[in-house]
Amino acid sequence: MTRVTLHALLSHWWRSPLQLFTLLAGLALATALWSGVQAVNAEARASYRAASTTLGEGSYDRLARRDGQPIDLTTYVALRRAGWLVSPVITGRLNDVRIIGVEPLTAPGSMGAAEMAQGADVAGFIAGQGQMFGSADVAARLPDFTVIISENAAPNTAVTDIGIAQDILGRSGEIDSLVIVPEQPIRQADLEQIAPNLIRQRAQQSTDTAQLTDSFHLNLTAFGLLSFAVGIFIVNGAIGLAFEQRRPVIRTLRALGVPLRRLVLLMAAELMIFSMVAGVVGVFLGYVIAALLLPDVAATLRGLYGADVSGTLQLRPSWWVSGLAIALGGTAVAATGALWKLSKMPLLAAAQKRALAMAAGRRAGLQAMIAAILLTICLILCITAQGLIAGFALLACLLIGAALGLPFVLDRVLSLASRGAKSIVAQWFWADTRQQLPGLSLALMALLLAMAANVGVSTMVSSFRTTFTGFLEQRLTSELYVDTANPAQADTFVAYATPRVDAVLPIMSSQTTIADQPTEIYGTRDHATYRDNWQMLEAARDHWDTTFAGQTILLNEQLARRGGLSVGDRVTVLGREMPIAGIYGDYGNPIGQAIIAEDLFAEIYPEITPDRFGVRIAPERVPDFIAALSAETDLSAAQTINQAGIKALSLAIFERTFTVTTVLNILTLTVAGFAILMSLLTLASMRVPQLAPAWAMGMTRAQLGRLELLRAVLLAVLTAVIALPLGLALAWALLSVVNVAAFGWKLPMYLFPMDYARLGLFALIAAALAALWPARRLARTPPADLLKVFSNER
Amino acid sequence: MNVKALIFCLLPITAQAQGFAGLGTEVEGYAVPQPNRIFTFPEDHGPHSDYRIEWWYLTANLTGPDGTDYGLQWTLFRSALAPEEGVGWTAAQLWMGHAAVTTPDAHYVSERLGRGGIGQAGVTADPFAAWIDDWTLSGDWTTLAMSASGSDFAYDMELTAQGPLVFHGDAGFSVKSAEGQASYYYSQPYFDIAGVLTLPDGDVPVTGHAWLDREWSSQPLGANQTGWDWFSLSFDDGAKLMGFRLQQTDGADFTSATWIAPDGTSTAMADGAFTAAPLDENAQGVPVRWHVTLPARDVDVTVTAINDNAWMTTSVPYWEGPVTVTGSHQGHGYLEMTGYE
Numbered sequence A: 001m002t003r004v005t006l007h008a009l010l011s012h013w014w015r016s017p018l019q020l021f022t023l024l025a026g027l028a029l030a031t032a033l034w035s036g037v038q039a040v041n042a043e044a045r046a047s048y049r050a051a052s053t054t055l056g057e058g059s060y061d062r063l064a065r066r067d068g069q070p071i072d073l074t075t076y077v078a079l080r081r082a083g084w085l086v087s088p089v090i091t092g093r094l095n096d097v098r099i100i101g102v103e104p105l106t107a108p109g110s111m112g113a114a115e116m117a118q119g120a121d122v123a124g125f126i127a128g129q130g131q132m133f134g135s136a137d138v139a140a141r142l143p144d145f146t147v148i149i150s151e152n153a154a155p156n157t158a159v160t161d162i163g164i165a166q167d168i169l170g171r172s173g174e175i176d177s178l179v180i181v182p183e184q185p186i187r188q189a190d191l192e193q194i195a196p197n198l199i200r201q202r203a204q205q206s207t208d209t210a211q212l213t214d215s216f217h218l219n220l221t222a223f224g225l226l227s228f229a230v231g232i233f234i235v236n237g238a239i240g241l242a243f244e245q246r247r248p249v250i251r252t253l254r255a256l257g258v259p260l261r262r263l264v265l266l267m268a269a270e271l272m273i274f275s276m277v278a279g280v281v282g283v284f285l286g287y288v289i290a291a292l293l294l295p296d297v298a299a300t301l302r303g304l305y306g307a308d309v310s311g312t313l314q315l316r317p318s319w320w321v322s323g324l325a326i327a328l329g330g331t332a333v334a335a336t337g338a339l340w341k342l343s344k345m346p347l348l349a350a351a352q353k354r355a356l357a358m359a360a361g362r363r364a365g366l367q368a369m370i371a372a373i374l375l376t377i378c379l380i381l382c383i384t385a386q387g388l389i390a391g392f393a394l395l396a397c398l399l400i401g402a403a404l405g406l407p408f409v410l411d412r413v414l415s416l417a418s419r420g421a422k423s424i425v426a427q428w429f430w431a432d433t434r435q436q437l438p439g440l441s442l443a444l445m446a447l448l449l450a451m452a453a454n455v456g457v458s459t460m461v462s463s464f465r466t467t468f469t470g471f472l473e474q475r476l477t478s479e480l481y482v483d484t485a486n487p488a489q490a491d492t493f494v495a496y497a498t499p500r501v502d503a504v505l506p507i508m509s510s511q512t513t514i515a516d517q518p519t520e521i522y523g524t525r526d527h528a529t530y531r532d533n534w535q536m537l538e539a540a541r542d543h544w545d546t547t548f549a550g551q552t553i554l555l556n557e558q559l560a561r562r563g564g565l566s567v568g569d570r571v572t573v574l575g576r577e578m579p580i581a582g583i584y585g586d587y588g589n590p591i592g593q594a595i596i597a598e599d600l601f602a603e604i605y606p607e608i609t610p611d612r613f614g615v616r617i618a619p620e621r622v623p624d625f626i627a628a629l630s631a632e633t634d635l636s637a638a639q640t641i642n643q644a645g646i647k648a649l650s651l652a653i654f655e656r657t658f659t660v661t662t663v664l665n666i667l668t669l670t671v672a673g674f675a676i677l678m679s680l681l682t683l684a685s686m687r688v689p690q691l692a693p694a695w696a697m698g699m700t701r702a703q704l705g706r707l708e709l710l711r712a713v714l715l716a717v718l719t720a721v722i723a724l725p726l727g728l729a730l731a732w733a734l735l736s737v738v739n740v741a742a743f744g745w746k747l748p749m750y751l752f753p754m755d756y757a758r759l760g761l762f763a764l765i766a767a768a769l770a771a772l773w774p775a776r777r778l779a780r781t782p783p784a785d786l787l788k789v790f791s792n793e794r
Numbered sequence B: 001m002n003v004k005a006l007i008f009c010l011l012p013i014t015a016q017a018q019g020f021a022g023l024g025t026e027v028e029g030y031a032v033p034q035p036n037r038i039f040t041f042p043e044d045h046g047p048h049s050d051y052r053i054e055w056w057y058l059t060a061n062l063t064g065p066d067g068t069d070y071g072l073q074w075t076l077f078r079s080a081l082a083p084e085e086g087v088g089w090t091a092a093q094l095w096m097g098h099a100a101v102t103t104p105d106a107h108y109v110s111e112r113l114g115r116g117g118i119g120q121a122g123v124t125a126d127p128f129a130a131w132i133d134d135w136t137l138s139g140d141w142t143t144l145a146m147s148a149s150g151s152d153f154a155y156d157m158e159l160t161a162q163g164p165l166v167f168h169g170d171a172g173f174s175v176k177s178a179e180g181q182a183s184y185y186y187s188q189p190y191f192d193i194a195g196v197l198t199l200p201d202g203d204v205p206v207t208g209h210a211w212l213d214r215e216w217s218s219q220p221l222g223a224n225q226t227g228w229d230w231f232s233l234s235f236d237d238g239a240k241l242m243g244f245r246l247q248q249t250d251g252a253d254f255t256s257a258t259w260i261a262p263d264g265t266s267t268a269m270a271d272g273a274f275t276a277a278p279l280d281e282n283a284q285g286v287p288v289r290w291h292v293t294l295p296a297r298d299v300d301v302t303v304t305a306i307n308d309n310a311w312m313t314t315s316v317p318y319w320e321g322p323v324t325v326t327g328s329h330q331g332h333g334y335l336e337m338t339g340y341e
Helices: A002-015 A017-055 A073-081 A122-126 A136-141 A162-168 A207-245 A247-255 A260-305 A317-344 A355-384 A387-419 A424-475 A487-497 A528-533 A543-548 A557-563 A598-604 A619-632 A643-696 A701-743 A753-779 A783-791 B003-010
Strands: A062-065 A086-094 A097-102 A131-134 A146-149 A157-161 A177-180 A198-201 A480-483 A503-514 A517-524 A536-539 A553-556 A570-573 A576-584 A592-597 A612-616 A640-642 B053-063 B069-080 B093-103 B106-115 B121-124 B128-132 B135-139 B143-149 B154-161 B173-175 B182-199 B202-217 B225-235 B240-248 B253-260 B266-269 B275-281 B287-294 B299-305 B318-327 B331-337
Touching: A002 A017, A002 A207, A002 A247, A002 A260, A017 A207, A017 A260, A017 A317, A017 A643, A073 A086, A086 A162, A097 A162, A131 A136, A136 A146, A157 A162, A177 A198, A207 A317, A247 A260, A260 A317, A355 A387, A387 A424, A387 A701, A424 A643, A424 A701, A424 A753, A480 A619, A487 A503, A487 A612, A487 A619, A503 A570, A503 A592, A503 A598, A517 A557, A517 A598, A543 A553, A543 A576, A543 A592, A553 A557, A553 A570, A557 A576, A557 A592, A592 A598, A619 A640, A643 A701, A643 A753, A643 A783, A701 A753, B053 B182, B053 B318, B053 B331, B069 B121, B069 B128, B069 B135, B069 B182, B069 B202, B069 B318, B093 B121, B093 B128, B093 B143, B093 B182, B093 B318, B106 B121, B143 B182, B154 B202, B182 B225, B182 B240, B202 B225, B225 B287, B225 B299, B225 B318, B240 B275, B240 B287, B299 B331
Parallel strands: A097 A157, A131 A146, A517 A592, A553 A576
Antiparallel strands: A062 A177, A062 A198, A086 A097, A086 A177, A131 A157, A480 A612, A480 A640, A503 A517, A503 A612, A536 A576, A553 A592, A570 A576, B053 B069, B053 B202, B069 B093, B093 B106, B121 B128, B128 B135, B135 B143, B143 B154, B154 B182, B173 B182, B182 B202, B225 B240, B225 B331, B240 B253, B253 B266, B275 B287, B287 B299, B299 B318, B318 B331
């Protein structure tokens, strides 16, 4: 019985291959977008984790020569013998592979030694036989060496013993830097005595980029989720349609004695098989999408870390699992309603030819009600939402509520429009459009979500970029930054630089606790640099005047949020109570920060003297000044940071982010366009009975075709008009709720009308293209088919 | 991966290695200890690169001004990747230093690793100096200066020898198993030691007695030997006893001992003459109280750890700490136990 029943059920798909294709393609595309975005995320994360652990950069302080020259072996051994636990590193390039030479016995923690335990053999690595660790592509480019392939090796990097690295790089006896092991003995000689020509470089404050890239990945993930939601709407539509059309078959089967339970199980099994097939195709497509996107992401990371990052993709088993799981889960979500209805269907319910449309019509009221409830919850959450879960709940309510409300809103709009219609044709057009609405509503919901997602994510990414650029301007106002090694050098620098530049701004900081939050407190000199460039999110009048007078304090946003503080509140800094005069944005910084006047700082921390300086100087004079500085004082070029370089780097990163977003935008719109095409094709065959009378009354088939096209474009325009505010609401939720919950800072929202106009145009083109083929088919319907309607309607 | 795991792969101590810490692995290419060796000094205080492993191993029982007992360890291991010296990064000698200070309620440990051939670690015979990083043991063996440091302790000590070198086994040829595995092994058990321990609570001036072991071999353990319990005991009457028990996978033991009379004359004791039986274990399952006998010299004593938790959290972990001796003889000493996890 099972076989026969299954055969009867499946026969529907043989008769409607297009529907089967819609179902499979929708699910596959949804899975593809989801798994593609996940793949890009995972690969990017894996890449820079490997890159940062291999290099040990960012995690350890280092010693390097002041003049940037290599360190010799004698200095290394002298430091070790003076109790300095340091480990030598040399880097270079061979056949375009980054070679990193490490000394495994003294290297700290994970540095350089990623996964070396597997397949390592002592004599091979240490005793000069040239053993290396790297990825497979590295092995191919270093044919003369024994490269042990390590899954987690940093891309384009080979790790080997320092002795071998010196040898193959032709730099015998040279060491680039000495990594300082975190745990040092309780006694050791002063660095000044052992190696006066070395300078300690602090570990990179990598938190900034880590936070920013996390935020970038959160954006991508949100995007992937939205894309998947769009796909699920398509699948839901296809499944719903198939169920409605199979009502007669189901009724007959039930009448023949097939138990309801078995029927439901069989239909569920059928769908699961489809979703597996679509899932496999989707993961594969996702892989293709990821492979196309990854070079951009890789370039972004190369910019971030200045290190090689793999631009190629490894197909990881976890993608298959998550891709198939999401396909199955999505189908289950999309099919639950249909299966539930099937189980409740009266045994002898009449087969209804236009069941879908009518059912949808009946549902519209209920949908509108649910939409109203969801949007109300959404409004409440807007005000109350705290935390990431609430943020995502807000997003979900907003999107689902808006999508469910769409048919109702469109229906109202069309009804209003039809009142203004004068001519008979116009009246018929509006009425016919309203009548078609239920059948198209799922596709239009998909379009709505796709457009809203695009508007939202573009707004977010652009706001992100605008804010970050402004932030860089604000924070890196000084043209040059100088790190000094000790107070004497700091004095030398100030004496040297003061007459030669526009201003020398000391940067003094200390760790403290404000409002129970760990905080970095900065003593700042009264200078136009700060007054002109720092943007306050919230500020009292004359906030700079009072702060520089030592009466008030400025806090960053993170500290204010975590401490529940706002302007006017009083905080205590080492026993001194003072009011908060302003709160400033501090994007990407994980910890609290506060600013007080230079004099006050000196009073509170008399033992701290400035060792970092910002230098105001005409940008074109920077290179000459650095050259003169290193020639005439004991400061080296390595101790200076030219901020123009930092800014250029950061901006390049965001250009890349932009490319990725654009590509994803186009893909989502394609999915939505596809949904419209499929809905129209499905409806086309059912519409002949409705069009035949219009044709019989004298409208040409070409006229009817044009009206079909117009209708699709009109509906798309209406949807786009609704999508714009929805997208902006989405962006607002992402920037002001989700980002705050995830990272502790709020991004100001900027509007980009030109982008939205372009998006709207794309959406219209997508809708028009999707409607073109069905319209053409209609225009070419043989008159015989139209005539048949009158001879043999049912 | 941490350095610990790395050293496991780098020192010849891999899964397929046999015996404790790979000490039972094959010896191809390396020299093997033979009986009737004539020792020459100071040369033999220096390294023997044609043998695979070697150590300079000093332990000391110390007393603070308030009578508190302390233990101290300074050890330098040499492990060869090939039976040759070499200069520069390609040198095939690896060095590992262990230093520890044990108090009745704390145990401070530090480990250093280094490459031979570049000057970071090594041993020279004349003048004698053994070092790794800032740790040193140097002098002419009549007097020695010694220092070491870790992240939470340090010490500086002066040692003065009060007696002759003692050769274990057959004139320094010490048999380790029934199959004949052996090492060269001699000691200077007669050091007086004085100096300062730098501990988290401050400096402590200490005095006491130290015992310096020298041993080298290429395969000191049999393939079926998984660890040892080693005792160096100094009795109040001036006699000393070095004894060890090697644990075998078949459950049997191999024991060996050297009886050192107060006048410095030594007698090697054959397998079975010395017995050591665990009485109590610490929480970790390591025996910290032992019943030790040497019937031939009427020794029947209980050996008790001063601090039960003297576990060396080094690349190759083991237990090493000071002990007190009670029973037929009174005294103090050091206990080392390997092969416990």
